[in-house]
Amino acid sequence: MARVGWAAGPRGLLQGPRNVSLRWIVTSGILLGTAIALASAWMIADSRDRLLRNTERELGNTALLLARQFDRTFEALNVDQSETAASLEQTYPLVNALSTHTLLALKTGELGEFDLFDTAGTLINSSRGWPVPGVAIGDDPNFQRWTSDYERDESQAEFVRDPILGGWTLALVKRLRGPTSKTAGVLTRAIPNAWYEGLASSIVLGEDAAIAVFTNGGTLVTRWPRFSAAVGQNYLNSDLKTLFLGPGKIRRVVSPFDGSERISAARTLGKQPIVVVVSRTVDGVLAAWWRELWVIVSVALATALAVGVVLFQLGRNIIRQQTDLRQRYSIAVDNMAQGLSLFDASGRLLLHNQRYLDIYRLPAEAVRPGLRGADIVELLKQAGHDPHLIEEYRSFVVKNAGRRSSFEVELADGRTILITREPIQGGGWVMTHEEITERKRADSRIHHLAHFDDLTGLPNRSSFRAHLGDALDAIEPGDQLALLYIDIDEFKIVNDTLGHPVGDQLLRCIAERLQRCLTPGDYVARLGGDEFAVVMADATNVRDLVATLQDALRESFDCAGHMISPDASIGIALAPEHGREVDELIAKADLALYAAKSEGRRTYRFFMPEMDTKAKARHELATELKRAVAERAFQLHFQPLVDLNSGAVAGCEALLRWPHPVRGFVSPAEFIPLAEDIGLIEELGEWVLEQACGVAVGWPAAMTVAVNVSPIQFRRATFPLKVAAALARSGLAAHRLELEITEALLLQDTESTLTILNQLRALGVKIALDDFGTGYSSLSYLHRFPIDKIKIDKSFVDTLTDQAGSAPIVRAIVQIAAAGNKTTLAEGVETAAQRDLLRQLGCQQMQGYLFSPALPAEALARLIAGGDVETNSASRRATSTV
Known part of the structure; x- marks a missing residue:
């Protein structure tokens, strides 16, 4: 039917000439042949120039890429060398020690070796091997220049001979200074030529490509493909001279290495006196052009032949096209993705396609050219379409036929159709009918994602703030609104131990349960992570709602076969009592939540004015803590670790104390978490480590010192x-230092944690696992991680002697430790009965008030001098913070 309608359309578009003059065809053939010849010649010349330009641009980009890579590498090496030099300067005077070699070896990586020389030029340490070879470079002019007071740019590499291997190499040289700022030695780092060659060989430019590295004075550092005989020679006076005159040059030069003419791109490093040169031979570049030349000539000849054939067939095809064109138009129209209907100026249907019939499910035999809009409306009625659609269609087609417009209509079966009308020249109009159901669904999905949480389906933070703002604006005198901030307790542990898919399922279950607890007037949203918020329009029964929420959350959830019983901490702020602004009410609900979490979690708190005061007090304490860290206003106390077999002090645990001038001794439980929150724990931990090693070096050689380490x-x-x-600064032997870590640390970043533990073990340091059994203990990490000691938590020791106490658990821990050749230590031992039972269970070490509280260094020295700790323990049980 569409073909009939189209044939009734404007016939003039389909008419063509009946005869074509032979002379016109011949003239057209000559003109086309000439055009093909001229175009081929132009393409041949242009392809050659374009190939050379592209090669120059490619070489320039490669040189720039290599220069930037070298710059980044040298920058990283300079930072690395400065840090290493700073560490060495703190161990002045420089000594030929294995710990220094270990330090250098840890910092080496894959880019060059460190060599450490004293002021006389004698090699005293190196990362290459241990012991170091006997090498002296004191007579070398370069070494004399390095050790002089002359201030040179130590970040720039120098091209010198390797003092150990003897070959030429680029090296970074750092002059070390002692306490008086005089030269204490020289730290060099030789960068092997193999690294440049390896990077160059990874870049694919062609078999004729070459990459060379020069100093900016023209001396060859290295070249790939290798040209070892030329390394160290100067080419400033060769044909390469122009490449060294600017930061980025591209020239054609005759190579002094193989005598070929090369396109060469040079790039000077930004911060190093080094020039990178990337080149290709001109013959190698043009080899592809010669192949392209034959292709172009062949194509031109074939094209000329094809033109002759086409012109020959043109006469016959013109007449045939009249018939074919009608058929093609019909096929194109019928295969459009949109439905199409064309009307003339009088409103009669001229053309429609099959898609139009499919959209409205109209019979093909009923829709004929010549129908008016009213006739089509009747057909829609007979097809059973919605009366609303029919009315919209009538209004659109019949009443407003002369204007450009569009509208959407939803069919009874759920499909959405976009109808667009476009007037055409000479009267009439064309209409397209497009099904946009999926697009509408996608738009709806995008709108949903912008306002709702994708995981739980709850409103997100943006929607929550908008709703809270509207709810606050709607408060009438006498009304009271409640905002509840809900935080799922220990949710992170679920993620860490059971995996994120289980954690996600738990969040979805929690969201569903929260929604079931609310009344129609309440509103719940997920703010992110494990935080939810509830807006209760009528706060009259807020306590009942809180109890309902807590009871619902405490019921077990089945998440992928794991029965999980979470709990929540809830902070509550009321409006208008606690504020009428969105940010103000949110801040106070957050303070109330913080108070609930601080008081042991699994509870709820209403906002109280003193919470704001506590927040300010915490800020004040943080300010004082920053000052105390800067002034090192801390003390170290040491609690003895007693060997149960001998009764002697086997070591001590270093415990940090803060004697505040006004507050007195501030509890570590208060200021250590604060230091972690405000980013001071690293500086504070380094100070504790330095002080503990410095004190322990004066103890008997058999005693160890244990230092707690923050996960951060x-x-x-x-x-x-x-x-x-x-260790190097204090002189303490590495095996006398124990670092105490917690179980939580082993649950996160497993690979990086294992790497750091292995590096510490390589130094000889021992690792102790603190508070074992109170977290999520796993036998797998006892096997996987290098742990030397297990500390049994005080909570087990407290119930050790009870009838239904923890003795079986302690026995199991001791046996597990013994099987892995690990030492066990019991914390918080306060009675002789506990001590005796622990000794029977096989525990090796103890600490606690039974023996001694934590003592200052002077008091500890007197205790050690007193002999057997158990004999004098009764006189030392004074009250002290452990």
């Missing part, structure tokens, strides 16, 4: 280096 401090990749530096 431990996760730094530089932590093993800082431990090595503290």
